[in-house]
Amino acid sequence: MTVILWSLRRVLAALVTLIGVSVLIFASVRLMPGDYTDLVLGPLATEAQRAQAVAASGLDAPIVEQYFRWVGGVLTGDLGYSFVSNVSVSEEFAARLPVTATIAAITIVVTLVIGIPLGFASALRSGGSAGAAGKLLSALGISLPEFLLAGLLVFAVSTLGLGLSVGQFAPFAVDPGRFFGSLVLPIVVLSVGCVAVVARNTRDAVLNVLVEPHVQAAVARGETPLSIVRHHVLRNAAAPILTIVGALVAVLLGGTVIVEFVFNVPGMGSYLQTALGRRDYAIIQAAVLLAAMVFILAALVVDLVSNALDPRLRLTGGSRR
Amino acid sequence: MRKRTRIGVAIGTVALLTATGCSAASAPAPAATSEEVAPGFLAVADSAAPAGGELVVQVDYDTAEASGLDPQGAATARSWMLEGLVYETLTTIDENLEVAPGLATSWETASDTEYVFTLADDAVFSNGRAMTADDVVGSIQRLIDNPVTWTGQLGPVASVAATGAGEVTVTLSEPYTPFLAALANTPAAILPMSEIASGEVDITQEMLGTGPLVASAHRQDEQWTFVPNEHHPDAADLGFSSLTIDIVGDEATRAAALRDGSADLAILNSTDSAALLTSASDVRVATQRNTDFHYLMINSIGGDPALTDEGVRFAINSAIDRATINDLVFGGSASASGVTPVSLPDSCDPADLPSADRDLAAATSAIDAVGGLELDLLVYTDEPVLAQIAQVIQQNLAEIGVDVSIEQLDYATYSGRVYSDPSDFDLALSWFAGYADPAMVTTWWSPALAGFSSVYMSGSPELDELIATGASAQPGDDRADAFAQLCSLADEQSEMVPLVLRPSIIGWNTGSLSPSISSDEGYGDVLRRITEFRAG
Numbered sequence: 039m040t041v042i043l044w045s046l047r048r049v050l051a052a053l054v055t056l057i058g059v060s061v062l063i064f065a066s067v068r069l070m071p072g073d074y075t076d077l078v079l080g081p082l083a084t085e086a087q088r089a090q091a092v093a094a095s096g097l098d099a100p101i102v103e104q105y106f107r108w109v110g111g112v113l114t115g116d117l118g119y120s121f122v123s124n125v126s127v128s129e130e131f132a133a134r135l136p137v138t139a140t141i142a143a144i145t146i147v148v149t150l151v152i153g154i155p156l157g158f159a160s161a162l163r164s165g166g167s168a169g170a171a172g173k174l175l176s177a178l179g180i181s182l183p184e185f186l187l188a189g190l191l192v193f194a195v196s197t198l199g200l201g202l203s204v205g206q207f208a209p210f211a212v213d214p215g216r217f218f219g220s221l222v223l224p225i226v227v228l229s230v231g232c233v234a235v236v237a238r239n240t241r242d243a244v245l246n247v248l249v250e251p252h253v254q255a256a257v258a259r260g261e262t263p264l265s266i267v268r269h270h271v272l273r274n275a276a277a278p279i280l281t282i283v284g285a286l287v288a289v290l291l292g293g294t295v296i297v298e299f300v301f302n303v304p305g306m307g308s309y310l311q312t313a314l315g316r317r318d319y320a321i322i323q324a325a326v327l328l329a330a331m332v333f334i335l336a337a338l339v340v341d342l343v344s345n346a347l348d349p350r351l352r353l354t355g356g357s358r359r
Numbered sequence: 360m361r362k363r364t365r366i367g368v369a370i371g372t373v374a375l376l377t378a379t380g381c382s383a384a385s386a387p388a389p390a391a392t393s394e395e396v397a398p399g400f401l402a403v404a405d406s407a408a409p410a411g412g413e414l415v416v417q418v419d420y421d422t423a424e425a426s427g428l429d430p431q432g433a434a435t436a437r438s439w440m441l442e443g444l445v446y447e448t449l450t451t452i453d454e455n456l457e458v459a460p461g462l463a464t465s466w467e468t469a470s471d472t473e474y475v476f477t478l479a480d481d482a483v484f485s486n487g488r489a490m491t492a493d494d495v496v497g498s499i500q501r502l503i504d505n506p507v508t509w510t511g512q513l514g515p516v517a518s519v520a521a522t523g524a525g526e527v528t529v530t531l532s533e534p535y536t537p538f539l540a541a542l543a544n545t546p547a548a549i550l551p552m553s554e555i556a557s558g559e560v561d562i563t564q565e566m567l568g569t570g571p572l573v574a575s576a577h578r579q580d581e582q583w584t585f586v587p588n589e590h591h592p593d594a595a596d597l598g599f600s601s602l603t604i605d606i607v608g609d610e611a612t613r614a615a616a617l618r619d620g621s622a623d624l625a626i627l628n629s630t631d632s633a634a635l636l637t638s639a640s641d642v643r644v645a646t647q648r649n650t651d652f653h654y655l656m657i658n659s660i661g662g663d664p665a666l667t668d669e670g671v672r673f674a675i676n677s678a679i680d681r682a683t684i685n686d687l688v689f690g691g692s693a694s695a696s697g698v699t700p701v702s703l704p705d706s707c708d709p710a711d712l713p714s715a716d717r718d719l720a721a722a723t724s725a726i727d728a729v730g731g732l733e734l735d736l737l738v739y740t741d742e743p744v745l746a747q748i749a750q751v752i753q754q755n756l757a758e759i760g761v762d763v764s765i766e767q768l769d770y771a772t773y774s775g776r777v778y779s780d781p782s783d784f785d786l787a788l789s790w791f792a793g794y795a796d797p798a799m800v801t802t803w804w805s806p807a808l809a810g811f812s813s814v815y816m817s818g819s820p821e822l823d824e825l826i827a828t829g830a831s832a833q834p835g836d837d838r839a840d841a842f843a844q845l846c847s848l849a850d851e852q853s854e855m856v857p858l859v860l861r862p863s864i865i866g867w868n869t870g871s872l873s874p875s876i877s878s879d880e881g882y883g884d885v886l887r888r889i890t891e892f893r894a895g
Binding site: 070071072073075076077078079080081082083084087090091094120121122123124125133189192193195196197199203204205206299300301302304308309311312314315316317 | 415417423424425427434435506507508564578579580581605607608609611612614615616618619620621622638741769770771772773774775776777778779809810811
């Protein structure tokens with residue numbers, strides 16, 4: 039199979055997945071118990087008020103028509119309007135996505151810079167105490183709930199100071215210093231888990247490569263550890279590491295709900311969280327679709343890059359084993 | 360050593376926070392105070408305190424109304440509070456929950472049904488136009504012509520007319536005692552009617568009132584910014600340069616903001632927060648009594664078939680220990696209440712209710728007669744104390760042979776199960792706003808009038824009659840007697856069971872803010888006395 043044909047098939051599969059996901063998102067949102075009119079009008083509202091609110095939000099149209107209206111809007115860049123604020127969802131995304139993207143980007147950089155070397159070190163010293171310590175730290179980092187760490191940091195920072203504040207967010211254009219200052223704690227919380235995940239996966243990937251015959255042969259030939267890593271391990275371990283990093287990018291960009299909520303950062307996660315509570319369909323649908331698109335795109339990019347690094351993947355449909 | 364102790368405290372605190380919601384049975388006594396610094400006040404602004412700074416207030420959620428920013432469509436206490444910064448009403452409520460002059464400097468009642476209001480001559484909308492009698496007439500007429508929740512609370516208004524320069528007369532079709540109290544809430548605000556009529560202002564998108572502040576920016580669920588209304592009589596004396604309302608969903612984050620000084624005042628939800636803030640020397644946490652109260656719905660229509668039996672419902676009602684709820688959930692800062700909020704004049708005494716005896720043997724017998732009961736109890740997660748109240752009820756009902764499983768739901772799911780037709784629950788907890796007149800909340804006990812309760816309760820003609828009597832009776836013994844009968848009958852029928860009052864927990868930074876906060880509140884308006892606040 040040629041590279042171009044293989045890549046086209048991957049892109050086509052991604053598009054089909056996206057269409058399926060859009061149906062699932064739309065159906066799931068509408069199947070959620072309770073609806074927006076109950077929430078914004080309250081139990082005291084009259085039937086006439088409810089009917090008026092339903093008509094005003096377009097929810098009185100047949101469900102299929104609502105779906106195609108939504109998809110049509112998305113294709114033309116119209117993500118709809120919030121039922122509550124009547125503000126364009128696209129406009130809100132434009133304000134909030136950069137916040138989440140900044141958190142995600144810095145977290146990924148921190149994760150790569152710390153997690154991959156940590157994973158390599160842990161694998162290369164897997165028999166010793168350093169390897170065991172790395173394994174233990176990874177397990178701890180993965181198991182530590184974000185809300186717990188975030189709550190601890192909120193209290194610690196407000197008690198000890200440390201030059202940070204939980205309520206200091208300001209848009210980048212207004213005050214870059216406060217903008218980045220307000221992102222420090224969310225990034226710390228997210229990085230702990232991401233570093234642990236990447237370190238653990240890197241360790242496993244490297245250990246898998248280290249037992250390959252060609253690596254054993256290199257060891258027998260007397261190649262130095264550095265040479266073995268550079269020539270035999272890095273390239274072969276890259277695909278699984280890339281896969282997990284791609285997934286992290288997608289998760290982080292899709293919305294970091296807990297940290298944004300706890301640290302009061304107005305990003306995509308807190309926006310989605312509030313919308314979910316109010317059943318604000320336009321926001322929920324758009325935010326989840328965006329997350330799905332990022333996820334599918336990240337998986338596609340990982341596939342293509344992995345393929346470039348290891349052409350054997352093309353022959354096995356993406357799996358080497 | 361000190362640092363280590365602090366970190367230890369931090370870890371312990373997080374553990375405590377994590378446990379919140381499942382610790383009712385062992386909840387510590389709160390550190391929030393309800394001690395008055397002056398009669399009727401938890402705090403009185405010091406006129407000598409520094410002023411002119413930016414005032415930052417953190418609240419847990421934003422307004423969310425289908426009618427946007429139109430104050431007449433405001434259905435929740437949060438909307439009343441925030442929109443009340445911009446709008447003013449003919450009457451207001453003083454620190455004793457008594458009706459006081461607002462935009463109407465005085466009024467005369469020629470009869471039980473006629474009210475003649477004299478309007479303030481210095482009321483000016485923030486666009487610089489003076490308020491007129493036509494604005495008052497138009498605002499009340501608009502509320503009547505476009506029925507919203509508050510229209511019902513306004514009572515039987517037959518006519519409203521300008522009867523002189525700066526004078527408006529309202530005639531009721533029958534006596535309605537809560538009328539003046541109903542005029543005191545934000546939905547009855549006086550609107551700029553000529554600007555609305557001309558289309559100059561879309562009142563659902565832009566607020567334009569005579570209040571002390573003007574909303575200069577708003578991002579839904581994120582932040583409000585208010586600046587002084589330069590035309591307001593108190594503008595020159597306002598103790599701050601701007602007011603920012605931050606919407607911060609997480610309770611611990613609001614508490615942290617008080618501690619680190621990034622918020623001057625914050626609304627808290629849990630009495631535990633006060634305990635968490637005891638180490639912050641410049642933070643004061645106070646409990647403001649509200650006329651609001653928590654109540655239990657016992658679904659006699661769509662719930663367990665046994666709940667159609669009044670005896671079974673009463674058994675459940677009488678097994679609930681209000682004193683324990685008050686002690687464990689509210690640290691003793693609340694009080695048991697009947698249908699009429701206990702803190703208002705003429706209200707019924709909860710100790711006189713039939714269920715107050717807590718005859719557990721009789722209750723057990725009633726439950727045994729139906730072979731025991733397994734019931735679900737729905738609470739929503741936005742209001743953490745509901746889960747704690749539910750735990751106490753669960754323990755109380757276990758004593759009489761009722762096995763209760765608590766379901767914690769997000770509000771949308773809760774709302775769908777409780778208020779949809781058919782309803783889908785056995786027991787559910789919620790709260791009612793108590794307002795400032797004991798007759799106002801009684802309406803909700805009539806499914807015919809309330810509407811929303813008709814899917815889970817039947818009510819009765821006798822109860823409806825007592826509700827009507829209470830609304831028309833003049834304050835005094837007769838009215839107190841009507842309320843006592845109403846409370847007793849509702850208690851016996853046990854379809855909606857009042858439990859305890861629902862206080863507001865307010866924290867503020869004493870180093871940066873000198874506020875005025877009354878001890879009691881009827882409309883959830885913590886910022887009612889914002890013009891007296893001084894922020895340095």
